[in-house]
Amino acid sequence: MPEAPRARIPRPATDNGAAGGRAGGAEAAGPDGVQVKPGGHREATLYSALAGAGAGDGRSLAELRAQALRAYESLELPVWRRSGFWTTSLQKLELGSLRREPDAAPALPEIVERTLPARPRAGRIVQSANAIVQLELDPDLRERGVILCSLKDAFREHPDLVAPWYSKRLTVDRHKLEAANAAFWSAGAFLYVPPEVVVSDPFEVVYAIDARGIAQYGRTLVLGGQASEFRLHEYDLGEDFEGQALHAGAVEVYLQDGARCRFAQVQDWGAGEVFDVSTRLVDVGRDAYCHWLPALLGGHLVRQHLELAVSEPGGEMAFRGLFFTEELEHLDVFAVDLHETGPSEGDVHWRGAATGQSRASFEGLIQINPGAQRTHTYLQIHSMMLSPKARVDAIPSVLVSADDVSASHGGTVGELDEAAIFYMQSRGLDRPAAVRVIVEGFFEPLIAELEDEPLQELVRGKIARKLAAAREDIEAYATSR
Amino acid sequence: MADLEIRDLHVCTDGHEILRGVDLSVSRGQIHALMGPNGSGKSTLASTLMGHPAYEITQGSISFMGEDITSAEPHERAKAGLFLAFQYPVAIPGVSVANFLRMAINAKREEPIGVKEFRAQLAHAVDLLDVDRSFTSRHLNDGFSGGEKKRAEILQMAMLLPDVAVLDETDSGLDIDALRTVAEGVQRLHDEQGLGVLIITHYQRILHHVKPDFVHILLDGRIVLEGGVEVVERLEREGYDRIRQEFGAGEAGAVAAGDPGA
Numbered sequence: 001m002p003e004a005p006r007a008r009i010p011r012p013a014t015d016n017g018a019a020g021g022r023a024g025g026a027e028a029a030g031p032d033g034v035q036v037k038p039g040g041h042r043e044a045t046l047y048s049a050l051a052g053a054g055a056g057d058g059r060s061l062a063e064l065r066a067q068a069l070r071a072y073e074s075l076e077l078p079v080w081r082r083s084g085f086w087t088t089s090l091q092k093l094e095l096g097s098l099r100r101e102p103d104a105a106p107a108l109p110e111i112v113e114r115t116l117p118a119r120p121r122a123g124r125i126v127q128s129a130n131a132i133v134q135l136e137l138d139p140d141l142r143e144r145g146v147i148l149c150s151l152k153d154a155f156r157e158h159p160d161l162v163a164p165w166y167s168k169r170l171t172v173d174r175h176k177l178e179a180a181n182a183a184f185w186s187a188g189a190f191l192y193v194p195p196e197v198v199v200s201d202p203f204e205v206v207y208a209i210d211a212r213g214i215a216q217y218g219r220t221l222v223l224g225g226q227a228s229e230f231r232l233h234e235y236d237l238g239e240d241f242e243g244q245a246l247h248a249g250a251v252e253v254y255l256q257d258g259a260r261c262r263f264a265q266v267q268d269w270g271a272g273e274v275f276d277v278s279t280r281l282v283d284v285g286r287d288a289y290c291h292w293l294p295a296l297l298g299g300h301l302v303r304q305h306l307e308l309a310v311s312e313p314g315g316e317m318a319f320r321g322l323f324f325t326e327e328l329e330h331l332d333v334f335a336v337d338l339h340e341t342g343p344s345e346g347d348v349h350w351r352g353a354a355t356g357q358s359r360a361s362f363e364g365l366i367q368i369n370p371g372a373q374r375t376h377t378y379l380q381i382h383s384m385m386l387s388p389k390a391r392v393d394a395i396p397s398v399l400v401s402a403d404d405v406s407a408s409h410g411g412t413v414g415e416l417d418e419a420a421i422f423y424m425q426s427r428g429l430d431r432p433a434a435v436r437v438i439v440e441g442f443f444e445p446l447i448a449e450l451e452d453e454p455l456q457e458l459v460r461g462k463i464a465r466k467l468a469a470a471r472e473d474i475e476a477y478a479t480s481r
Numbered sequence: 482m483a484d485l486e487i488r489d490l491h492v493c494t495d496g497h498e499i500l501r502g503v504d505l506s507v508s509r510g511q512i513h514a515l516m517g518p519n520g521s522g523k524s525t526l527a528s529t530l531m532g533h534p535a536y537e538i539t540q541g542s543i544s545f546m547g548e549d550i551t552s553a554e555p556h557e558r559a560k561a562g563l564f565l566a567f568q569y570p571v572a573i574p575g576v577s578v579a580n581f582l583r584m585a586i587n588a589k590r591e592e593p594i595g596v597k598e599f600r601a602q603l604a605h606a607v608d609l610l611d612v613d614r615s616f617t618s619r620h621l622n623d624g625f626s627g628g629e630k631k632r633a634e635i636l637q638m639a640m641l642l643p644d645v646a647v648l649d650e651t652d653s654g655l656d657i658d659a660l661r662t663v664a665e666g667v668q669r670l671h672d673e674q675g676l677g678v679l680i681i682t683h684y685q686r687i688l689h690h691v692k693p694d695f696v697h698i699l700l701d702g703r704i705v706l707e708g709g710v711e712v713v714e715r716l717e718r719e720g721y722d723r724i725r726q727e728f729g730a731g732e733a734g735a736v737a738a739g740d741p742g743a
Contacts, residue, residue, distance in 0.1 A: 418534075419571045420572070422533055424573065424585075425554065425559070426531045426532075426559055426564075426567075427556075427585040427637065427641065428559035428560050428588035428589050429585065430554070431554075433584070437573065441574050441576045442574070444574075445575060
């Protein structure tokens with residue numbers, strides 16, 4: 001149901017204020033629009049949209065790094081809390097014992113070769129730990145002005161193209177790991193698709209961690225020129241290892257007038273104790289379109305701030321996502337459907353499942369800013385519990401500051417349908433096969449939307465493997481009900 | 482011994498005894514009709530035959546193709562060649578009819594079915610059931626009308642080629658055209674493939690399209706009357722009430738005519 005307009009004025013995009021302004025812990029909106037409240041023993045950051053409060057305002061990269069470094073040094077590891085629902089705490093991360101230096105002779109991690117489908121592609125850039133280990137770009141596309149390189153090289157070789165967009169909508173100091181990312185990133189990825197250039201094969205941006213003890217800082221900047229069309233596939237992959245590692249990531253994608261982008265992400269950090277705290281933002285310009293689908297399929301503790309902002313009239317977006325947590329994993333997704341101007345269209349649809357003793361928390365926010373009239377948007381979140389000790393929480397929220405809009409949300413929480421299982425068994429499928437059909441069917445509407453066979457097979461395969469691994473757990477749950 | 486042999490079957494659900502000693506035999510090539518009023522235990526029998534976990538067999542046995550399947554898992558019964566067409570088919574969102582059929586066929590085979598062979602079988606079954614080809618790309622039973630669900634059941638039966646099929650009130654909720662299509666499909670599978678059929682129904686009308694060799698009347702958990710099509714005619718004349726008066730509850734299962742399964 002649409003809610004009554006509330007008075008909440010987002011801050012202008014350019015004013016970022018002083019670094020670490022909220023670190024003292026006063027209960028107030030910090031200068032960058034982030035609110036904190038004093039907790040019992042520790043502060044917790046509230047869930048709020050970036051809403052354009054980026055740090056990039058014409059200052060140099062060095063100045064932004066310096067601001068981030070000051071914040072990094074003054075802040076403690078973050079804790080996010082939704083009272084009564086969940087707490088996402090990074091306190092167990094031993095940040096001091098992780099190394100961020102690139103390896104001496106970095107090689108393409110095996111996990112990348114093993115996971116990425118063999119298929120035609122427009123280009124690929126792979127960052128392992130903190131070094132680029134593979135970079136390819138279709139020569140024909142290079143000829144036509146497409147740029148794919150490390151962000152570090154992009155700052156050197158294309159400063160005028162990169163500087164105005166870098167961190168334009170991303171903050172650098174909301175929390176310690178964001179600050180660490182902004183201060184320490186050393187490789188990163190930069191993709192530029194010039195105006196009118198249409199590319200059908202995907203650009204692959206890969207972040208891989210193949211050993212314990214690594215703090216990886218990922219930084220991706222993507223510019224889609226006017227009326228460009230392209231596919232972006234991000235992979236976040238970890239080898240199965242014992243011990244801690246960190247991925248702190250920041251992705252910003254800017255789609256200019258009429259640009260169209262399909263952005264899919266497959267994240268699976270493997271069985272290691274990998275912490276992933278990342279922010280991803282897609283800015284949809286005038287009459288531009290983005291179909292964005294993160295598939296969050298594994299990580300010890302994952303915190304994702306995902307924001308899809310329609311910033312110019314006529315922008316349209318489909319914000320999809322799926323997640324599957326297992327064992328002791330903890331996932332915290334904050335997905336923002338932000339409309340800064342109207343008319344605009346939004347459609348948010350997420351699906352998630354949990355097995356083992358895993359914990360998945362999803363907060364979906366529809367935010368419609370003042371003046372974003374004639375905006376229509378809908379948010380739905382469906383979840384499925386597959387184990388007695390798994391837990392999925394889903395909180396949709398709506399923040400509307402315009403009156404000629406429609407914004408609504410819905411959702412379901414489900415368990416396995418025993419009638420459906422019996423039905424399939426009666427056709428000869430054994431119980432695990434029937435469970436697999438149900439869970440795959442649950443995710444299928446979103447998987448189908450990937451519209452990319454190799455990627456679909458990859459996601460289906462990962463879901464099937466998780467189900468097979470949780471077979472006994474799922475069985476025990478069914479018989480206990 | 483008949484292909485499907487039910488002996489002295491007693492079944493409880495939620496602490497109530499629903500079936501109280503049912504004997505019934507169905508073999509390949511035979512068409513049986515099991516009729517009875519609401520609450521007589523028809524659907525309980527259908528679900529129990531397929532191994533539904535909510536129904537507990539407290540006495541008696543079920544054997545199929547010479548094997549005791551009294552406590553077999555549902556999928557084992559299906560693989561052995563038993564089929565149940567559901568009264569209320571369940572929606573399987575996200576799975577197309579064709580994909581589901583392929584999975585079900587492969588569950589019975591060592592090697593997955595070839596693409597060409599599958600397509601040919603599917604085309605044949607689609608013609609038999611008089612459904613649109615696009616039907617098979619829709620998600621199974623998801624948003625189907627009552628008639629479409631029943632056609633989908635028979636379509637699955639035609640693809641899986643069981644030895645014996647139990648049709649649980651397949652006629653309910655069908656308009657006359659759909660009923661005729663479904664009934665003709667069943668009859669053809671019987672005539673061409675030697676399918677054994679147990680039609681479970683409340684009404685007589687499907688029996689105008691599929692001719693049963695044997696008719697059984699189930700009342701209060703027991704078969705009280707058995708015979709040929711003349712039993713249907715008698716039921717049409719007299720209704721269940723008269724039969725109930727004659728063979729009322731508490732009576733031992735009286736057998737009026739013959740022993741059809743033998």
